[in-house]
Amino acid sequence: MEKIYISCDMEGINGVSSDRHRELGDVFYEWARRRMTSELVTVINAFKEQGGVEFVINDSHDYMINLRIDEMPENVSLISGSHKTDSMMQGLTSEFDGAVFIGYHGKCGLHDAVLSHTYSDSIAHAELNGIWFGEATLNAAYCGVKGVPVLLISGDDKLAQEVQDMQTGTRSVIVKYGISRSAGRMLHPKQVGENYRKAINEIPNTTIKPFVMDSPYTLDITLRETQMVDIALRIPGTIRTGDASLRFTHEDFITTFRAFIAIQALSSGSYLK
Secondary structure: OOHHHHHHOOOOOOOOOOOOHHOOOOHHHHHHHHHHHHHHHEEEEEEEOOOOOOOEEEEEOOOOOOOOHHOOOOEEEEEEOOOOOOHHHHHOOOOOOOEEOOOOOOOOOOOOOOOOOEEEEOOEEEEEEEOOHHHHHHHHHHHHHHHEEEEEEEHHHHHHHHHHHHHOOOOOEEEEEEEEEEEEEEOHHHHHHHHHHHHHHHHOOOOOOOOOOOOOEEEEEEEHHHHHHHHHHOOOOOOOEEEOOOEEEEEEEHHHHHHHHHHHHHHHHHHHO
C-alpha cells in the first residue's frame, strides 16, 4: 500500500447535511470545506502509519477547487480543477496499489441518504448492467478495469450498504446516519477519526479485490425532465427508451464511463436553455 489514490467528495463528510454546506460561496461552505480537509488529512495520516508513502488526491466535489495543497501533509499531490475528462477518477492508473473514496454519499433516488445523488441532480435513476448504482459503484468499476482495488469508502450508513453489495472486501467507514436527504445524525469527529483508524488498520489483514463488471456495459438512465433526453441524445450511441429515459451500450468500460459523464453534464447544464 505504498502508492494510494484518493477521490475526495464533500456530501459524505461528517457534519455535512445541507445544500448550503456544499455550495461554494454560501456562508456555511467554508466550515464544510474545513471538515472535508480535516477528514482527508486523518485518512492520509492513518495510511502513512500502514506504510503509505505517496498519495494522489483528486478533489471530486462540484467545481473541484475545495482542497488546498498547503493544507495537505507531505508526500501528497493534488488534482484540482473541474474540467477533467474522467472527473472523479482523473489520474487513476494501474500503478496505484489501492484507491480510497472519502466523503462519498448514497445513490440517486434514496430518500433517507444524506444529499443522495449520482454525479448530478439531473439523474433520477441509473443502472449499469441492471445494477442500480451510485458514484461509489461506478467509480469502483473504473478502478476495477485498471486492476486497482478500492480499499476504503466513507460516508453515511446507506452508502455502507452499497459498498457491501459490491462484495469486494472494501472497508466502509460510517461517519453519519441518514434520516432524510437533507438531515442526518452526525457522529462526533473524535469517533469518526477512531472509525477511520480502526478500518485502515484492518486493511493489511483483509482480502480486498478489484470490483469488476462483465462486458458489454449497458447504461439505463432516467433523467428528471424529458427535454434532458433530447439534449443527451447528441451523444453518439445513445437511444431513447422512454419519455425521460435513454440507454447506452459499449464493450469498453472507459467509453461507457465517459458516456455517463457526458450524459449527466449535458443534461444538467443546458436542458432549459
